[in-house]
Amino acid sequence: MLGEDHPYTLTARNNLAAAYESAGDLGRAIPLLEQSLDDRRRVLGEDHPATLVSRSNLASAYESAGDLDRAIPLLKRAVEDSVRLLGDEHPDALIVYGKLARAYLLAGDLDRAIPLLEQTLADQLRVLGEDHPNTLTARNNLASAYQSAGDLDRAIPLLEQTLADQLRVLGEDHPNTLTARNNLASAYQSAGDLDRAIPLLEQTLADQLRVLGEDHPNTLVSRSNLAGAYQSAGDLGRAIPLLEQTLDDRRRVLGEDHPDTLSSYNNLAGAYQTAGDPDRAIPLLMRALEDARRLMGEAHPMTRTLSANLAAVLRT
Template sequence: MGAELGLRGAADDSSAVVRKLRAWLEERREPYLVVLDNADDPDALTPFLPARGGARVLITTNDLAFERIAAPLPVTRFTPGEARRYLHDRVGVIGDAEPVDELIDELDRLPLALAIAAAALVGPPRIGCAAYLRRVRSTPVEVLLDRPRGEPYPRGVGQTIMLALDGVGPHARRLLGELAVLSPSGVSLELLGPEASGALAELGAVSLLAFSQDGSTVLAHRLVRRAVRDEAARDGGLASLIETAALRLMFVERIADEDTGRKLPMILAVDEHAAALWESLKPLLDEDAAGARAAAEALSRIRHVIAEHLLYVNDGTRAVPVAQTAVEGRERVLGPDHPETLDAVYTLAHAYEFAGQAVTAVDLFADLVARWSRIRGEDATETLRARAGLASALSTAGHADEAVELLETVVAAQSRTLSPDHPHLLGSRFFLASALVETGRPDRAAELFESLVADRAEALGADHPEALVDEGRLAWAYLHAGRFEEAIAVYEHVVPRQERVIGADHPDTLITVHGLASAYEAVGRTAEALTRYEHVARRLEAVLGPDQPLTLSAARGLERARRLATPN
């Protein structure tokens, strides 16, 4: 430019020419537009920028560090409508049967990717959207999205991504690898932790990732994710990358029972990430790729923990598919009769019971009893625990008398071999007392619950979440025995403690409030019952969803209370 303007002298080096050119621009009063394309270093570019005059400067870059020297004008992805119009303008009419929207989503609506796709669709040879979509899903990004001849861009999408990757440090690159295999909906900064801030800033500066509007979530473009995964697969490191990402999710094991309700959104986010990791891992397991078994073991462990957290908040509907994946993973890696596999089956059976599918739960528990009996023996701790689970499912399925008979033998056997405060024995006693209520023997159930409340409080403390559940069930037994004032007294004593320990929206707390509403209804305190029913129905629907058994039960109670409160 300096030579064309006659500014370059024979002895001038490049620095001298830059100074002359900058001075020339600063002296102009007429408007000039100076375009500095594909800039990658703000420090190197600064000497070129005029400080005054009529010139306007446009810098194109993917490095956000330029925000420190110029006002940013972000070039975002196309909207779906813009992407469709762009392809129509470039390609012409596309048949209604062609998967245009799928192709647009697969290319993440990136203008450069769509430009390359348009060139391929036009040809020669001309191909349809369906054929190109298949090619997109089966071809490495840097090959598929290379720059076609004649395109005005200096390089293709794949090349751009790989060049940006080459420019970041090893920590940032490892973090991007994890983001590439975690959920495409984004990863919360809370999950990544403050130690990731430097790597995130480095990746964001070169546009390899973006942040949500509220700054709480980091997102990697679909094509960036593809490029990183393809590279890891070629290098044989994809399974190791999945395992590293899975280990980041292991913190769910450290979430205490009393915190499960409060941290449920984070637990559900971890499950979404674990599901994405499992989908990426399954083909590697089929190929018996190096490291795949270790990754599968880690993911199965995580999903088993998540299923147990969901059961702790009585969410069997969401727990079932999570527990199924845990069982599938452990069967593939450890075998069908491994103790950890059978432990996952136990969780899955309870998930079916909590989800209102008691018959399926009975079948699973019966099979589990047979397998433990064969492996460990009839009176083994694991066999007796499975029998207690079978009895609980039988009671839920409407066979309470059979459940009581089975539980009495289990409790007797466990009492001979386990300490009085052993969790398995306390659980069996809970199941037995609950089944007795279902058989119409609430006074006998109340005696067992009274004893259980005392023993659990001594073992765990009076305000332990499980001890509070026992007290709530004691009130439930009093209610069924017609001992309404005693039931109300216990319910009113338990509710504020549960609200303090596990939270007002925890399903266990709401179950207790539901019982209190029933007790109020039984003694004619209809207005108070209605208020409680309304609260429980509203909160259970918000926490668990409208189709959960607990939510439906609360809705039936509310409807009944409204009928009672409405004069004939």
């Protein structure tokens, strides 16, 4: 027996938490990551590289759970420590910079997200090279930020380049390639180009079902996005059943309190409202809004979106 505090034990605990997070089981991942960080700080010290990794991983899990109030301060601390101990051009420091920028993006703080993402991409191109997976991820994240800012003229070419590079470097079936294809399709949809968006989303979903399986979180994202594209095309006959299936699957796989589950409540309610069925839309939005307030607080972008959507349905 190695004991509770052996470095191998600490690594095993961290790896198990990462597996839970990859499966979307944040209810088990986060407590394990919190314990891992506490143990590594106690056993290895604040400045040990493994402690830095644990702090970054915990912040990422908070981000996945929609808890940006805890994720962002932790990522700021991780950036400061990484720069101080490793230097601002170390690959691990660049990864943490990218995570902080993505958290700003999710919080809707584009004024801080976009410059940080631009800086991160430039640094990774210089330090890691054009084809490094982290560089490809940074380009994808910057494109997503441009899309969020409504700047599709910069977002779409960057997403097209990212997908081409990932196909060349990582291959057709790599999870990052599938994500890049999904993101490009989403940008086409935002630009109103459903003729390119829908076939790409259909291909992505088919590939993810084959490569990742029915219940993988990325598969659920693609199914939701395809349903949204069908809805944008006015095809509620295909959109609503797909949204209903996605909500059922997310409740089962991710749990009631996962941000993606709340998003599914909102998306399905929107489709019911579009179909002229507010009696089914209102209870879904009320349920999701109550959960978002409890989990994320009044100021979170998800809470504000749900509140506005519910008010719009009630006015109608």
